[in-house]
Every structure is written in C-alpha cells, then in structure tokens.
Amino acid sequence: MQGIEVKNLIYSYTGADNQKKKALDKINLTISKGEFIAIIGMNGSGKSTLARQFNGLLLPDEGSCIVDGINTKDEKTIWQVRQKVGMVFQNPDNQIIAAIVEDDVAFGPENLGIMPEEIRKRVTESLKVVAMEQKRKFAPHLLSGGQKQLIAIAGVLAMRTDYLVLDEPTAMLDPLGRQAVIETVHKIHREYGITIILITHFMDEAVSAGRIIIMHEGRIAANGTPGEIFNNPEKIKKMGLDLPLASQIAGNLRRKKLPLSENIYQDRDLIEALKK
Numbered sequence: 001m002q003g004i005e006v007k008n009l010i011y012s013y014t015g016a017d018n019q020k021k022k023a024l025d026k027i028n029l030t031i032s033k034g035e036f037i038a039i040i041g042m043n044g045s046g047k048s049t050l051a052r053q054f055n056g057l058l059l060p061d062e063g064s065c066i067v068d069g070i071n072t073k074d075e076k077t078i079w080q081v082r083q084k085v086g087m088v089f090q091n092p093d094n095q096i097i098a099a100i101v102e103d104d105v106a107f108g109p110e111n112l113g114i115m116p117e118e119i120r121k122r123v124t125e126s127l128k129v130v131a132m133e134q135k136r137k138f139a140p141h142l143l144s145g146g147q148k149q150l151i152a153i154a155g156v157l158a159m160r161t162d163y164l165v166l167d168e169p170t171a172m173l174d175p176l177g178r179q180a181v182i183e184t185v186h187k188i189h190r191e192y193g194i195t196i197i198l199i200t201h202f203m204d205e206a207v208s209a210g211r212i213i214i215m216h217e218g219r220i221a222a223n224g225t226p227g228e229i230f231n232n233p234e235k236i237k238k239m240g241l242d243l244p245l246a247s248q249i250a251g252n253l254r255r256k257k258l259p260l261s262e263n264i265y266q267d268r269d270l271i272e273a274l275k276k
Helices: 046-051 075-084 103-110 116-131 145-157 173-192 226-230 233-238 245-255 267-275
Strands: 003-012 020-031 034-039 064-066 083-086 163-167 193-201 211-218 219-224
Touching: 020 046, 020 219, 034 046, 046 163, 046 193, 064 145, 075 083, 083 145, 103 116, 116 173, 116 245, 145 163, 145 173, 145 245, 163 173, 173 193, 211 226, 219 226, 226 233, 245 267
Parallel strands: 034 193, 034 211, 083 163, 163 193
Antiparallel strands: 003 020, 003 064, 211 219
16 A cells, blocks of 8 residues: 555553553554645644654554555564655754755765765755755855754655655744745645645644644544634634634634634635635
C-alpha cells in the first residue's frame, strides 16, 4: 500500500514517578499520498508523539505504523522509512549543523552517498523551491528564524522525501516568518505533490489543510475536513481549542445581525462575505 497506515498503535512513556503513561492509545489512521493534513490539539494531547511515529523516531509499543508497505519496527528498513518521511522541527537551530547554508542542505544527500554532481543539483533546486537560493553562501546564524526554517525545509527536500512532517514549524517565528513558512509549505504541496503533515497549534494554519485531525488525551477525537471540524464549535472549545480567527469574527458579526454564512473559516472567506 502507498501511504501511511497506523493500526491500533499504542505508545507509552515513563513519567517522573517511574510509572508508564500512555501518550498514544489505540490510534488508527490512514494518510494517502498527496494529502495535506493538519494535526491539532492541546499541549500533551499526543500530536508531536504521533508525528515522531511516522518516520520511526519513536516506535509503537503495540500496533504498527506502515509507510509505503514498510513497517517502522523493522530495523533493517528503518533508513528507507526515514528517506521517505522527512521531519522539520519547531526549532530550526536544532536541525542546522553546517557553517554555510548550501553545506547544510547538502548534508542529507551526502549521507545517502549521492554523487557530488547530483548533490549540487539538488541543493540548487531545493533552495529555489523555498526562495532562499540567494542565501546559499550565508552563515545560517545570520539568518532570521523564518529563513532558518526554510533552510531546514530545503534540507529535507534535498533528500527527495515523499512525506514532509512539520512539527509546529512556526511556533517560534514572528508573523512574517510564519507566513513565509506556511506559504512555502503550500507551494511544495501544490507544485510537487509531496504529502504534508502539519502539526500546529495555530487554527489559522490548520484550516487551510485538506483534512484536520484533532488529538485529545492520546486519542483521535475528530477527523474530517475543515468544514466538518469547525462546524462544531462547542466540541472544539471543550477540547481547549479555539476557532480560526475568521470564524470568531464572523460569529461576532452574526450576533450583531449581519447576515453572514456559517461556513466561514479562512480570512479570504470572511473578506468575500463582507464584500457581498
């Protein structure tokens, strides 16, 4: 099967009291190639723990995670999984290891034993995708947080991954950095068909995904389109989450008797409704 299939997955960690605690409890999930999925939930809900299952950074205690037919528990093929599933983390400083941008992007392909000519080609192409080619000779520490995150994404793209997992990639960025990263992620999905799995606590980022998964207390509490998810605001609020800002504004305006549709989740939806 092509895609990621999670079956009855259970994962526990040992707490400060030396007791086992379930971080993931009987997760069942299928992600098809080419999807754009957002995973949301409060801190401690299990969303980042689930993200680390996709490329074998964490392994199930029970159940399985299968990537394109490869079981992440199989030690012989774990590197195949990690070539297929690239990860970008919250803090880009934890991923950038080279003194020059182009060397950092080249690091992954070099470890795969790719020929130098092909590596140079991949570095150039990946930096172009994230609009950072002009920074290829820069030292990463001279870049902004958003630019560093784009370099981290370029490093994953240079590995020719099929799945890009981003674990709260904009949490440490200013609004301009956030916008640049999210626009780039959508460009990668739209133009290159790479499967995107975005873990975020920003509802305005999640609402632009094709499908949203809500994690709550280690389980999948909801799974559906943005419309299906945000059409139940009471359920959202019970899980400690907010509606997207556009939905909140539209709700306030409806209460002031402005005749706005219920299906307003993104800024552009609100702008179009107000124009009418």
